[in-house]
Amino acid sequence: MPLVHLQDVRKTYVLGGQEIHALAGVDLSIEEGEFVAIIGPSGSGKSTLMHLLGCLDTPTSGKMEICGHDLSSASSDELSGVRNREIGFVFQSFNLLPRLNVVENVEVPLIYSGMAARERRERAEAVVRRVGLEARMRNRPTQLSGGQCQRVAIARALVNNPRIVFGDEPTGNLDSHTGELILGIFAELHQAGRTVVLVTHDPEIAAVTHRVIEIRDGRVRREYDPRTAPPDAAKIAGH
Amino acid sequence: MNLFISFETGLREILSHKFRSFLSMLGIVLGVASLVATMALTGGMERGMRAFMEQMGGLEMVNIVDKEISSDLLDFWNLSPGRTLQDAHVIKAAAPLVSHVSPQIAFGLSASTADDSLRVRAAGVWPDYLAVAKHEIEAGRFLTDLDVDKGLRTAVIGAAVVDHLWPHWSPQAVIGQTIHLNDTPFTVVGVFKRYERDRDRLARERGTAQAVEERRARRGGRGGGWDPFRTKNEAVAIPLTTMFYEFRSGAFPDDSADTVRLENLSVRVGNLDHFEAALNEMRQALDITHRGVDDFGFDTREDWFDQMEQRMNATRTSGGLIAAIALIVGGIGITNIMLASITERVREIGIRRAVGARARDIFFQIVIESVIIALMGGVLGILVGVGLVQLITLIAPGDNEPLISSFSVLLSVTFAAVAGLVSGIYPALQASRLDPIQALRYE
Numbered sequence: 065m066p067l068v069h070l071q072d073v074r075k076t077y078v079l080g081g082q083e084i085h086a087l088a089g090v091d092l093s094i095e096e097g098e099f100v101a102i103i104g105p106s107g108s109g110k111s112t113l114m115h116l117l118g119c120l121d122t123p124t125s126g127k128m129e130i131c132g133h134d135l136s137s138a139s140s141d142e143l144s145g146v147r148n149r150e151i152g153f154v155f156q157s158f159n160l161l162p163r164l165n166v167v168e169n170v171e172v173p174l175i176y177s178g179m180a181a182r183e184r185r186e187r188a189e190a191v192v193r194r195v196g197l198e199a200r201m202r203n204r205p206t207q208l209s210g211g212q213c214q215r216v217a218i219a220r221a222l223v224n225n226p227r228i229v230f231g232d233e234p235t236g237n238l239d240s241h242t243g244e245l246i247l248g249i250f251a252e253l254h255q256a257g258r259t260v261v262l263v264t265h266d267p268e269i270a271a272v273t274h275r276v277i278e279i280r281d282g283r284v285r286r287e288y289d290p291r292t293a294p295p296d297a298a299k300i301a302g303h
Numbered sequence: 304m305n306l307f308i309s310f311e312t313g314l315r316e317i318l319s320h321k322f323r324s325f326l327s328m329l330g331i332v333l334g335v336a337s338l339v340a341t342m343a344l345t346g347g348m349e350r351g352m353r354a355f356m357e358q359m360g361g362l363e364m365v366n367i368v369d370k371e372i373s374s375d376l377l378d379f380w381n382l383s384p385g386r387t388l389q390d391a392h393v394i395k396a397a398a399p400l401v402s403h404v405s406p407q408i409a410f411g412l413s414a415s416t417a418d419d420s421l422r423v424r425a426a427g428v429w430p431d432y433l434a435v436a437k438h439e440i441e442a443g444r445f446l447t448d449l450d451v452d453k454g455l456r457t458a459v460i461g462a463a464v465v466d467h468l469w470p471h472w473s474p475q476a477v478i479g480q481t482i483h484l485n486d487t488p489f490t491v492v493g494v495f496k497r498y499e500r501d502r503d504r505l506a507r508e509r510g511t512a513q514a515v516e517e518r519r520a521r522r523g524g525r526g527g528g529w530d531p532f533r534t535k536n537e538a539v540a541i542p543l544t545t546m547f548y549e550f551r552s553g554a555f556p557d558d559s560a561d562t563v564r565l566e567n568l569s570v571r572v573g574n575l576d577h578f579e580a581a582l583n584e585m586r587q588a589l590d591i592t593h594r595g596v597d598d599f600g601f602d603t604r605e606d607w608f609d610q611m612e613q614r615m616n617a618t619r620t621s622g623g624l625i626a627a628i629a630l631i632v633g634g635i636g637i638t639n640i641m642l643a644s645i646t647e648r649v650r651e652i653g654i655r656r657a658v659g660a661r662a663r664d665i666f667f668q669i670v671i672e673s674v675i676i677a678l679m680g681g682v683l684g685i686l687v688g689v690g691l692v693q694l695i696t697l698i699a700p701g702d703n704e705p706l707i708s709s710f711s712v713l714l715s716v717t718f719a720a721v722a723g724l725v726s727g728i729y730p731a732l733q734a735s736r737l738d739p740i741q742a743l744r745y746e
Contacts, residue, residue, distance in 0.1 A: 120657065120739050141661045148659020159654045159743065163319050173658040175308050220658065 065132070067227060067259055068094040068117060073126035075112050075282075086112040087123070088282035094261065096227070099254040101262045101270035101290075104279035111232075113279060114263045118153060118230050119146045131227050148176050152221025156233035158213040160205040160220075166192055167201045170220045177224060191219040195249065211242035218249055229253055231262040235269060247272055306671065309664075313672035317679070320644070327640035328680030330633025331722060334626050335684025335715045340691045341622025342711035349615050351500065351703030356608065358498060358532065360437050363575060365582070366602040367568040367589070373597070383596035387562045388543075390592050390599075391429070394570060397588040400581035402573035405435035408546050409566040414460075414539060415483045416468045423464065425484060425539040426567075427546020435571045438538070442474035443493035446542055450492075454544040458482055458489040462497035463536035482539075487549055489541060498532035500703070578603075630718055633680065634726035637673050641730035645669065652734055653742025662735040669731035670724065677723025681716045688715070 075087040086109045094100055104110040115121040116128060119135060122143070128135050131150040135143065153159075160169045170188040179187070192201055195215040205213055214234060221229050231250060235243030251272060254260045262273060270276045271290045278285045317324040356362075369386060391406035408427040413420050426432070433445045441462070450457050465477050474494035481488045499507070547563050572581040582601055589599055645652070652665055692705045 115740055118657075120743075141663075144656070144659050144661040147657065153657050155743070159650070159657070161651055161654060163315065172655065176655075176659040176661070176664060224659075 066093040067096045067098075067131060068092065069127070069129040070116075071127040073116065073123045073128055075109075075116065075121070076124045085282050087116070089126070090279075090282070090284055092277065092284060094228075094259065096259055097254075097257055099251070099260050099274045101264060101273040101276045102279060103264055103267065103270045103276060104285075105265060108279045109282040110263055110265075110279045112282075114230065114232055114261075117228075117261065118151055119143045144176075148173055149224060150227050152218075152224070152226040152229040154214065154217045154221050154229065154231045154234045156236035158205070158210075158217045158237070160213060160216055162205055165202050165204055166197060166208070166216050166219075169205065169216055170223050173220060173224045188219075188223055191223045192216070194222075195219045209242075210238050211245060214238060214242075214246050215249070218246070222253075228259045228261060231260070231264075233264055233266075234262065235266075236264075243269075306667065309667045309671040310675065312668055313675045316644075316672055317675060323640060323644075324676055324679075327637050328633070328676050328683065330629060330636040331677050331680030331719050332633075332684040332687055334629030334631075334633045334722070335681045335719050336688035336691055337622065337629055338626035338715045338718065339685055339688025339707065339711055340695070340705075341619070341626060342714070343688070343692045343705035343707045344695070345615055345618050345622065346706035346708055346711065347703040348618070350706055352611050352615075355500075355532075356604065356611070358437055358535070360435060360569070360571070360604065362604050362608060363572045364435060364437075364604060365570050365572060365585075367570070367585070368600050368602045370598055370600040383593040383598050384562065384564075385593075386565045386568055386599065387592070388560075388565060389562055390568055390589055391565070392561070393588045393592050394585055398570075398581065398584035400573055400577050400584050401570045403431040403434045403571035405429055405432045405567075405569045405571075406543060406565045407432070407567035407569070408543060408551055408563060410546060410550050412484045412539075412550070414464060414468065415486075416480075419468055421464065421467050423537060423539045425458075425541055425546070427543040427551075428540050429543055431571075432540060435569045436535075436538075438535070438540075439496040441494045441496040443478040443491070445493050446540060450542040451544050454542060454548055456487065456489045456545055456549075457492045457542065458484070459493035459495065459538075459540045460491055461495045461536045461538040463533070464539060465494055484539070484541070485550065495536075495538060498535050500532065626718075630722045634677075634722040637676055637723060637726040638729055640676075641669060641673050641727060642733065645730055645734045648734075649737060649742050649745040652737050653739055653745065656737070656739035657743060665737075666731045666735035669734045670727040673727030673730070674720055674723040677719045677726070678716065680723075681719025684719065685712055685715060 070090050070092040073087055073090045073092075074085065077084045077086055088109075090109075090113060102110055102113060112121075116123055117130065119130060119138075120143070122128070122135060122138055126136065130146065133142070133146050133150075135146065138146075147153075161172065164172070167185065167188045170192055171184050174184040174187060189198075189201065192198060195218055197212060197215055197219070200208060200212060205216065208216065214237075217234075218229075229250070234250070235246055238246060247269065250260050250262065254274075260273075262269060264270055274289060274291065275287065276290050277287050367386065367390065388406055391404050394401055395404045406429060410425055410427070412423055412425045414423045414425070415421070428446065429451060430446050430448060432438070433440070438445075440459070443459070445459055446457060449455070460477075460482065462474070465472060465474060468482065469477050469480070477491050477494055480491045482491055483489070544560055547560050551563065570585070572578055582603075585601070593599060655665065656662075689707060692707065696705060
């Protein structure tokens with residue numbers, strides 16, 4: 065049973081009386097422990113796909129199963145629950161809460177899973193240590209560098225021990241060196257056995273993964289393993 | 304997510320915007336303050352009026368008064384002897400539901416000692432006068448049946464009379480002294496308690512009475528306005544029989560000690576539950592002595608009490624209305640600020656939703672935040688209200704000390720909380736309905 069299973073998934077928006085097929089029939093399976101990149105230019109439907117996979121939205125039609133939950137027509141509360149327990153998000157713009165310090169930011173998902181205060185604090189601190197920010201625990205996000213912010217975001221994504229970690233252009237706001245370090249963390253997560261899905265338009269980032277899914281016009285155009293695929297494949301996948 | 308977390312999150316949000324939060328709670332502060340102040344002032348007034356009513360005889364007291372007789376009975380008018388001592392005797396004998404009967408002959412006299420004199424309105428009374436007029440004895444004793452039967456020259460006097468004739472004497476020292484009433488010597492056998500309003504008692508306790516008196520004197524006033532207890536404090540009571548023989552015999556040729564016309568006839572009903580029955584008993588008894596002429600009526604205190612209640616209610620209603628308007632305005636203020644704060648926090652809400660907050664978690668977060676603001680406003684409002692009451696008593700001391708009851712405090716806090724709850728609902732609904740994806744993209 066795959067961790068993510070999409071079958072003829074469509075997502076249609078109505079904009080100004082006109083139907084827009086953001087996803088026009090996607091079939092996709094991701095197994096537990098895979099390291100996947102979803103690439104495509106802007107407007108390809110990649111963000112829509114990522115929102116569906118991240119349980120922020122439900123498909124217009126088709127069958128969608130994530131971590132054993134049938135989410136084809138799930139309620140808002142069900143989606144919240146799955147997001148909370150099974151999914152970790154890392155965003156391009158970090159999306160930390162500016163008024164909370166590092167540990168408190170990491171704690172937020174645990175609050176919504178109803179964990180007791182002391183346990184929450186201990187868990188959050190342990191994860192912050194794992195991403196190497198023990199010296200910064202009481203700092204606010206504004207006092208941190210971009211790379212440090214993204215590590216806090218990763219810690220927050222991991223704190224509930226989710227089965228899938230999503231990175232939405234996780235290196236987009238970072239310089240290339242820091243970006244590499246962050247990608248290194250994702251690679252480590254994969255090596256530790258976690259399922260990692262990166263969404264990007266950058267073929268170089270996609271190249272560190274083990275499976276690239278290329279989206280074009282709301283469909284899966286092709287899939288390949290960047291470790292064995294011909295170099296031009298990466299070029300085609302780009303802009 | 305439990306409520307405690309919402310509480311913590313809300314408190315953090317409020318504390319990180321101290322000035323904005325303060326502004327948004329200002330309306331609630333004013334509302335609660337005016338509520339507390341109004342309730343304190345009316346509470347004090349009510350207590351004062353009740354105490355005064357109680358002092359003046361309470362609900363149990365009934366005055367038997369003369370009444371204009373209807374024109375078709377005019378021919379029989381001569382038949383009725385009017386309000387005489389006979390009435391008192393017959394009520395005492397035939398109306399068991401009436402516990403005390405107090406007939407009174409009043410007479411304006413000069414009361415004097417060797418040093419000074421004073422005009423008083425002396426009352427010739429029975430021993431029941433003490434209970435009916437709600438007098439209390441400070442020193443000595445009240446008149447007894449013996450004083451009345453023998454027509455002794457004994458007198459019981461009020462505190463103000465003592466003040467005037469024996470300045471700075473203690474009530475005990477006055478017992479046994481001689482007081483001349485129109486040159487007839489009487490022995491003082493008792494002194495009544497001093498009756499005071501809250502304001503006067505406070506002034507005396509704070510030692511400011513002297514200053515207040517001086518200020519009054521400068522203004523040319525004669526004692527602070529209407530003092531409901533003045534008559535009571537200036538009372539001089541002597542036995543009814545003595546009053547008749549010494550001062551009144553001969554005023555009406557037909558009068559005898561048993562049939563003398565009375566200035567006042569008051570009774571006290573033993574049990575308020577049987578008030579109407581007691582009135583009926585009296586009416587039947589008096590029909591005999593008045594020979595069926597309907598020239599008497601009963602003046603009860605019920606109307607007084609009703610009027611008082613109405614006045615209290617009017618004050619309370621207007622005060623409550625002001626407070627209610629202030630609370631509504633305060634609530635609208637909170638709604639406004641919460642809506643603004645949500646627009647500012649769309650992204651935060653998106654982030655919280657993305658990591659697993661349910662719509663209702665967001666809803667409660669916002670509602671609880673506004674309830675906390677309102678409660679803080681409520682507590683501040685109580686402090687302001689207490690301060691306001693202090694200020695009012697300082698600037699314009701009323702007849703009654705304001706009364707801040709725990710009930711009014713509790714009520715104010717409850718109103719504040721409700722205002723917060725209601726005003727938080729709309730912003731909270733807006734916040735919880737945000738689409739997580741849109742909210743995350745919001746800049």
